[in-house]
Amino acid sequence: MSQRKTIMIAAGGSGGHIYPGLSVAHYLISCGYKIIWVGSPNRIESTLVPKNKINIKFIRVKPWYGEKIYVKCVMPIFILSGIYQAQKVIKNCKPDIVLGMGGYVSGPVGLAAWMSGIPLIIHEQNKIIGLTNKYLSVFAKQVLCGFPNTFAKAKFVGNPIRNTILCVSHPSIRWKNRTGPIRVLVIGGSQGSHILNKILPNIAAQLTNKLIVWHQAGEKELKQVINAYKAICYNSCSRHKIVKFIDNIAQAYSWADILISRSGALTVSEVSVVGLPAIFVPFASHKDYQQYWNAVPLVQIGAAKIIEEKYFTSDYVSAVLISWNRKILYNMAKRARSIAIPNATKRVSQIIIKYL
Ligand SMILES: CC(=O)N[C@H]1[C@@H](OP(=O)(O)OP(=O)(O)OC[C@H]2O[C@@H](n3ccc(=O)[nH]c3=O)[C@H](O)[C@@H]2O)O[C@H](CO)[C@@H](O)[C@@H]1O
Structure with missing residues (x-):
């Protein structure tokens, strides 16, 4: 194996695209390969990727699609500008292969790779394939997916x-001797979720003393959420933890009895690997309702429940929560693990290596 082989990873916009890319990047680095990431300068990859000590190049990209007439008119300019910038990065970095992990940035980089005769591999994290990957699949040498029968x-x-998530201990160890209020972890995807931010403080008030909440509220609504818990929960609010973002998500998964969350592809897959019961609230505004379909496999095996946004009221969710004791939650956790794919990083990496 040559030390000089370079793998370019294009991914950005949200944790659901970036974290799986980082897992693959670290695996390939440990095998001696060089990684160059391509992302956008103003999105979370611009901080997350350097934090992981991975070299990142930036291109400025805009969405390739949209309903507005203005977007439709200027779209060809966006596309051409993105491809031009991506070609320049490819020419400078000379990758041997390009891996597209999703997000707008992977579109122009994938196309530029194909135009330069560099093999392109793409990975789709969701149960329903996104538009960028659907287009790129025409040019890709290999299309990989996170859920079965996606495409x-x-x-x-x-x-x-x-890796930190893979290292969370088995539910039988985590639940052993656990007592006290039910521990509810609230995750709104990489940016926080308005509906969870609005309803969860009411649930905490309704079920005082019965639960304890660790709530990831996102940057935009953090202050309002802290104030909402303070206003509603009176003296008990100090036991709840409200944060912008949870860096050590493995620790949070390990602490929790149940997750209440958006059902982004990565959260769903992580919950399965860790073995954690969940209430999923799919993001309703996605055209293809991908988050609903991401959650279905865990619901089908009795490890999770989907509550759609229109039914996500504090009365309903409180009723569901008090109907589940720790024993029920532990059994759900074990079922979640039964469909986990813990070795996906190795599988993706080995396919890439095969094409080098
Ligand atoms: C609104 C939207 O477009 N969401 C999409 C976005 O989700 P988004 O990126 O928001 O959600 P995902 O569940 O896929 O990924 C979130 C990632 O961030 C991590 N995390 C989250 C919160 C936190 O405090 N700490 C932390 O580490 C999670 O552990 C996970 O690894 O990309 C996903 C993958 O294509 C899609 O399935 C989602 O539909």
């Missing part, structure tokens, strides 16, 4: 999960 042309490999 006719795709090979099912699972979603790469961070």
Whole structure:
């Protein structure tokens, strides 16, 4: 194996695209390969990727699609500008292969790779394939996917999960001797979720003393959420923890009895690997309702429940929560693990290596 082989990873915009890319990047680095990341300068990859000590190049990209007339008119300019910038980065970095992990940035980089004769591999994290990957699949040497039966042309490999999450101990160890209020972890995806931010303080008030909440509220609404818990929960609010973002998500998964969360592809896959019961509230504004379909496999095996936004009221969710004791939650946790794919990082990496 040559030390000089370079793998370019294009991914950005949200944790659901970046974290699985980072898992693959670290695996390949440990095998001696060089990684160059391409992302956008103003999105979370611009901080997350350097934090992981991975070299990142930036291109400025805009969405390739949209309903507004203005977006439709200027779209060809966006596309051409993105491809031009991506070609320049490819010319400078000379990658041997390009891996597209999703987000707008992977579109122009994937196309530029194909135009330069560099093999392109793409990975789709969701149960329903996104538009960027649908277009790129025409040019890709290999299409990989995180869920089975996503796309006719795709090979099912699972979603790469961070090592720290893979190291969370088995539910039988975590639940052993656990007592006290039910521990509810609230995650709104990489940016926080308005509906969870609005309803959870009311649930905490309704079920005072019965639960304890660790709530990731996102940057935008953090202050309002802290104030909402303070206003509603009176003296008990100090036991709840409200934060912008949870860096050590493995520790949070390990602490929790149940997760209440958006059902982004990565959160769903992580919950399965860790073995954690969940109430999923799919993001309703996605055209293809991908988050609903991401959660279905865990619901089908009795490890999770989907509550759609229109039914996500404090009365209903409180009723569900008090109907589940620790024993029920522990059994759900074990079921979640039964469909986990813990070795997806290795599977993706080995396919890349095969093409080098
Ligand atoms: C609104 C939107 O477009 N969401 C999409 C976005 O989700 P988004 O990136 O928001 O959600 P995902 O569940 O896929 O990934 C979130 C990632 O961030 C991590 N995390 C989150 C919160 C936190 O405090 N700490 C932390 O580490 C999670 O552990 C996970 O690894 O990309 C996903 C993958 O394509 C899609 O399935 C989602 O539909």
